[in-house]
Each structure stands twice: as structure tokens, then as C-alpha cells.
Amino acid sequence: MHYCIMLRSLVALHCRIGQTVLPRQRHHIQRHQSLIPYLQNAKCSGSAITERRKFYKDVSISQGEGGLYEISLDRRKLKTPGGKLFTVPNEALAIAVATEWDAQKDTLKFYTMHLTTLCNTALDNPTHRDKDQMITAALKFLETDTICYRVEEPSSLVELQKHEWDPAMEWIEKRYNVVIGSSSNILGPEIPQETNDTFRQHLSSYNFWALTGLEYVITQLKSVILSFGLIDRHLTVEQAVLLSRLEEEYQIQYWGNVEWAHDYDMYELRARTAAGALFVHLASESSTVKRKLLQD
Known part of the structure; x- marks a missing residue:
């Protein structure tokens, strides 16, 4: 069910x-x-x-x-x-x-x-990559992770990022016993090698199919942290997508938007993210489903 x-x-x-x-x-x-x-x-x-x-x-x-x-x-x-x-x-x-x-x-x-x-x-496998290459590509996103980059102004956005992004950061650091941190510097935080090693080991536990889905989720959210939160069921699809679009949503509150375009972008991102997360879980499923979900 x-x-x-x-x-x-x-x-x-x-x-x-x-x-x-x-x-x-x-x-x-x-x-x-x-x-x-x-x-x-x-x-x-x-x-x-x-x-x-x-x-x-x-x-x-x-x-x-x-x-x-x-x-x-x-x-x-x-x-x-x-x-x-x-x-x-x-x-x-x-x-x-x-x-x-x-x-x-x-x-x-x-x-x-x-x-x-x-x-x-x-x-x-159109890009002809193996698991190690896929893991390296996924970890590249950690260097530019959405929630690692913080603004210095305006103060209202600074506070919003702190309020919304810090809990996700605290969760992943505690969950995987790593240090990531955030920065308002254009270069972003310096990720410790131990953190990269821990995440590499974790990603290695996924099979090739699941990694395909996980990398896809990471590219949608532009965030390893939010993707791990989603796959680990710490975040819902709606929460992960909203957190990945936090600055955009903030700007829309001030400047407005083209309504149909905003709605489309939101629904499309949710659909892609949900599909990617579902794919990861299904690709990791080893047991056989006894009851058919498709009925004539």
C-alpha cells in the first residue's frame, strides 16, 4: 500500500x-x-x-x-x-x-x-560512467550546496535562511557525524576531507540504479544536504523543494511573479524530485511485490 x-x-x-x-x-x-x-x-x-x-x-x-x-x-x-x-x-x-x-x-x-x-x-548509461564517477559527480554538488551559501543582506532574508536552513544543516551533521557549515563568502565553506570521505562511503552503499536516481534528485534540488534529507525521509518532497527555492520564493514575495510560470516551475520541480526519490527507493527494493498495483 x-x-x-x-x-x-x-x-x-x-x-x-x-x-x-x-x-x-x-x-x-x-x-x-x-x-x-x-x-x-x-x-x-x-x-x-x-x-x-x-x-x-x-x-x-x-x-x-x-x-x-x-x-x-x-x-x-x-x-x-x-x-x-x-x-x-x-x-x-x-x-x-x-x-x-x-x-x-x-x-x-x-x-x-x-x-x-x-x-x-x-x-x-549514455555518459559511460561507473559508480565511482557518479559518486564523485554527486559530491561535487556539496561544494556549491544551496543551503551552504548565505547572504549578508537584507536582514530579513538572512534571518529566513537561518531559520529555515539551519535545522536541515544541523540534522545532516548530527545524522552522519560530519562538519559542513555555511558561509556568506562567494567561495562557500571549506568542506573537511573527513566529511567528503563519510559521504563517499555512504553513497557507495547504493547500487548503480539507485545512484542514478539520487544524482538526479541532487541536480534538481542543487543540494546534497536536502537530497539526503529527502531520501532519509527527514524531509517531504514539498519541504525539500521549498527549501531549495527559498531565495526565489523570498524575492517573489517582494517583487511578485508571473502566476502560471511560478506554479508550473513549482509543480514540475516537485514532480521530478518526487520521481527521483521514488526511483531511489524502488531501485533499492529487493523483495517482490506480491500484490499487483495494476488492475484491469
Whole structure:
């Protein structure tokens, strides 16, 4: 039931985005260069476009060789953009991906199918990286972590950052027994080597698939600290996203905003972050889901 609730929330969030964004504005969606070039170029998912007319009726999953799970659209097996058979390591993730495809209506909105995209990235590994390289890339974000950089003025924003960001900083330092700190200097705080070593060891405990999702979350929030808080369930998706946008939200309170653009940015970031976090947990799932979440 836990997976079912998370999946339904994610699909609902995707639907809200698809309904509120104007077609001519969809090409403004920002993608992390190393992780998300894939779904738009998928051979089975569609051509180099973000939408396509739905070409199937039924979505099903099956267990293939080596215990891996496959997705079929009208009995045609899904493939990655690189031409590989689309396989996932466990039933929970297979059900989540199948749910994304099953939730599509008359038009396939590929830009909402974040779990499928992350699977494609893990399977094709377009940047040809190993675990160590992914961990190094993730830790690079610690040097420019959103909540490590503090302003010196105005005083109201200084106080807001202290009030909202300090608890997250205190949590991660206590949780992992590390020192990070913050700075108003443009160079940011000097991260101790011991902290990097601790986080590297922690990240090494994740498998390649989970690291793909975790790096994706980190790029969305621009923060290792907030991402760890989210994955460890210390923060909700809404809290993590709001904390990552704290300065922007502060500026909006003073200067106003284009309402639809702000709402779209917020919903889209929440959807990507939620999908990434869900992907991390599902990619780490080793047990088989006994009860199917997809019903005819």
C-alpha cells in the first residue's frame, strides 16, 4: 500500500502539470544534461518530440531471464533509446514504470514519464560512467550546496535562511557525524576531507540504479544536504523543494511573479524530485511485490 500511495501521488502530480502548462511553453523545461536527454529520443517511446499520439491499449509486465522484469505495450516489449531490451531489477519498479505508461491518455506526454527516463538512463548509461564517477559527480554538488551559501543582506532574508536552513544543516551533521557549515563568502565553506570521505562511503552503499536516481534528485534540488534529507525521509518532497527555492520564493514575495510560470516551475520541480526519490527507493527494493498495483 505504501508504494501504491506514492505512485498515485506521483501520477496525480504529473496530470496536474500536463493540464496547466501551455503547449508553446513546454520547450522551456530544463533538463540535466547528463541525465535527461533520453525519453525525447526513445525509439519505442517516440521520436525526438515531447508528445505523441498513444499507440497502444494495454500495458503489462512479465519476468524474463535472470529474474529481470520487462514492460510490454500490446505485447510488444519496450526498448530503450539505445535499442536495449527495457528491463528493471525488481517487480516494484516494473509496476511503477508500467503505471506511468498506463496513466497516459490519448496523447503520450513523455516529459512527465520521469521513472521511465531514469530507467533508460540506467540501462543505456549514455555518459559511460561507473559508480565511482557518479559518486564523485554527486559530491561535487556539496561544494556549491544551496543551503551552504548565505547572504549578508537584507536582514530579513538572512534571518529566513537561518531559520529555515539551519535545522536541515544541523540534522545532516548530527545524522552522519560530519562538519559542513555555511558561509556568506562567494567561495562557500571549506568542506573537511573527513566529511567528503563519510559521504563517499555512504553513497557507495547504493547500487548503480539507485545512484542514478539520487544524482538526479541532487541536480534538481542543487543540494546534497536536502537530497539526503529527502531520501532519509527527514524531509517531504514539498519541504525539500521549498527549501531549495527559498531565495526565489523570498524575492517573489517582494517583487511578485508571473502566476502560471511560478506554479508550473513549482509543480514540475516537485514532480521530478518526487520521481527521483521514488526511483531511489524502488531501485533499492529487493523483495517482490506480491500484490499487483495494476488492475484491469
